[in-house]
Amino acid sequence: VEEEAAVIDSPVLERVLAEALRHGGDFAEVFAEDRSTSSALLDDGRVEELSSGRERGAGIRVVSGETTGFAHTADLTEEGLLRAAEAASAVAKSGGGRTTTVAAGPTLTETTGPRGSERGSVLLGSKGDTLDLLRRADEAARASGDSISQVQAGCGASRRHVLIANSEGLLARDEQARTRFSVSCVAVGDTGLQTGFESAARTLGFELFDEVSVEELAQLAASRAISKLLARPAPSGELPVVLAGGSGGILFHEACGHGLEADHIVKDASVYTGMVGQQVASPLVTLVDDGTVGSEWGTFAVDDEGRPAQRNVLIDQGVLTDYLWDFLRARKEGRTSSGNGRRQTYQHLPMVRMTNTFLLPGEDDPDEIVAQTPRGVYVAKLGGGQVNTTTGDFVFGTTEAYLIEGGKITEPLRDANLIGNGPEILKRVDAVATDFAMTPGTCGKDGQSVPVGCGQATLRVTGVTIGGTAE
């Protein structure tokens, strides 16, 4: 039963695709998924909840001109798939699309991504082992300081088998195992409550814990909460900002990553529309989106349209070189997908999404960058962000930040959002260091969440508006 999604026979898939195109349409696709998830939560000193979930089903889409019909089902029998195919084909049937080319039933040929066959078996952690990690994290966090008043440690693991077959003859499979461990702490002091958070997440099974120390995660989370008890309100207004390597990648995810997604581009809903070949950023900025990197959180063998993950250079020394593409938007422009078609589950339509998006390291020394900043803000950790791709205005929030005074990192600051405009901020990057690091995140778009990675080395932006309360 474990691999059910991966074993729909090719003849069945071929019949389902033929049924999907029976009423017309020029492309059909079956996306089948079998996903198991488990999570454990230790909160308030207690193992409060172990949860297990299982979901399997298939989403079928039929494309007719500019129109997509989509239906999904949890019934993976041939009858269930044929019913979904019939429902998805309703658009073509009703003439809602602009063209109705009847395609012949495909002959499927399996393709694999560069990493497709090298996956070994995934190490599964037992429930007991998982709880042991949670307890160790809880103890380490509480031992970090008397002011730690609350600790929540969570571990979530998922395994996802996907199978994609389409009317162009593509057949692809992937097995994606992901594991995430997080710790959030509350510290209490005279100034009230403050919080600290840290997580590790990889496209791995329980092997994650060969690479990650849960005690270190817990200590980091705890120290963030504790240091903010003494924090002063963040400044208000524009200052130079130094972003420490790792989570600062969120800046690029928001400032331009989303704006380079082709679905926004083809609708002229991005500030970067029509700017390929132009200098959109400082020459220090070379931005890459790469779904093939090691076991990073946004890594996979094939995307959710069966296209192998690949490395895409988006900005090369400040010059915009390309956008991110999924099947539909690429087809519209007569090119191939860049391997960025992703979906949350089989119940969702794919759209253009980032994978691991990062700035290549530069040549500066991280300490020197701080030393050469007379006054500014040092952001050690970012929490999240949001962007309006049409205007380019974006925010990102700090969860650990300090004042820089006289070239030195001094007092801790309370959390605040920073705000900027993508194209303006990209031009203000004036130093990039060598200390590259990646950070996992969850990216939300149009109601769908997918795992992504962000990364950069320590860098400086000459001016960003900081939304604190100190005048």
Next chain:
Amino acid sequence: VSTTTDRGGSKGGAAQGPDDLLALAERVAAWATSGEEVEVYVARGDETEVRAYDGAVESLTSATSAGIGIRVIVDHKLGFAWAGSLDESVLGETLAEARDNARFATADEHVRFAVPDGVAAVPVDLWDEDLASVPTTDKVELALALEAQARRADSRIRQVDAADYGDASVEVALVSTSGIRASSRKTSGYISVGVIAGEGEASQTAGGFSVGRGFAGLDPDKATDDAVKRAVRLLGATKGPSGRSTVVFDRRVATTLLSVVSSALSGEAVAKGRSFFAGRLGEQVGDLVLTLVDDPTDPRAYGAAAYDAEGLACRRNVLIDQGVLRGYLYDTVAGSRAGTSSTGSAVRGGFAGTPGPGCRALTLAPGPEGYDEDGVLAAVGEGLFVQSMTGVHSGVSPISGDFSVGAEGLMIRDGKLAEPVREITVASTLQRMLQSLVAVGADVEWLPGIAAGQTLAVGDMQISGI
């Protein structure tokens, strides 16, 4: 909009409610062995989504989904498992997995399922009989018409990047060995449109929507007018000035604010020391104008419900009365831990989630002046009107109370909306904002989500811009 009177669609016997789901939940709950408590939550839903773009259907999605979530308690230890299917083979597996999970939990005397508490559920009719018989072609037509209307609404609208129609019908049944037996069903419909206004190089975006219990009554004029007005009035926006200011929050933005405040009113967050309201019961936590009530029995509320997510009757809970903190929201476990009982406030995110305390229908008592938006603006005189906020997830904490968000909107001059501003932040702390509430509008609008929208004015906030 045309409404349909074509009755007798595919949902035969819909008036009786999800009886088959109740029967299924009862059957699974009856598999409990001695010494074991079992709670079974089953849900089933149908949905349709249409997206129109550039005069054609961009996508049409139709789907049926169903699933089960089972909680098991053995020796005060809780386990949970869920599955996205109601297949017979899945039911037993899911129960077995929940049982196994329970073995690993920490024994906790407060862990228990809800027990019927004698409070009668207030019936709320959330089911639109007609939705099931609306032909898909009518839904497609509505989305196409919405898109076309938005495109021609104003010469400055240069793009309509999404015009959507969506509807859903959901049926839920909940049965436990502790005596709970509840079922409910609900339909909903919406249209929404996102527009881009342009003038010269500058572009601005905004959205508008209309929501209801079904297809009938969805109002494309309202959705379009709202989106177009909001996008167009931002044209020419520049980065605003820094400084202290009174801030007026648009109704939609106020909904988000109240939702964040509500997380700090969760009895679970309070018990675990994760709320700035912890330990402040009976204290003055806000201005006298602040009276906050959660009342899911109000049928006008988007989140109205007869039963909470543990099967207890939903009820009216006064949380803050004239600025004094009067209560928190509890589910069964949080209530027990606090030495009190559930306030009927359990919520859960479908069959794959477990219950926790939360709001469904928050409202602020309107201020004595009975202001609408114009009234609040006139009373404030000078300040900033915030039309939309960004970065709420990254800049607002219901634990510390720290508040810092991105904003766009218009300056308020002489009591009226003046020039537009963008790329600014608005900051304070939630604690200070509640104390600095200047006005609460009487312009209550039940918006999607867990809180009503009302124009709010908050004094002494820090604006960061130029």
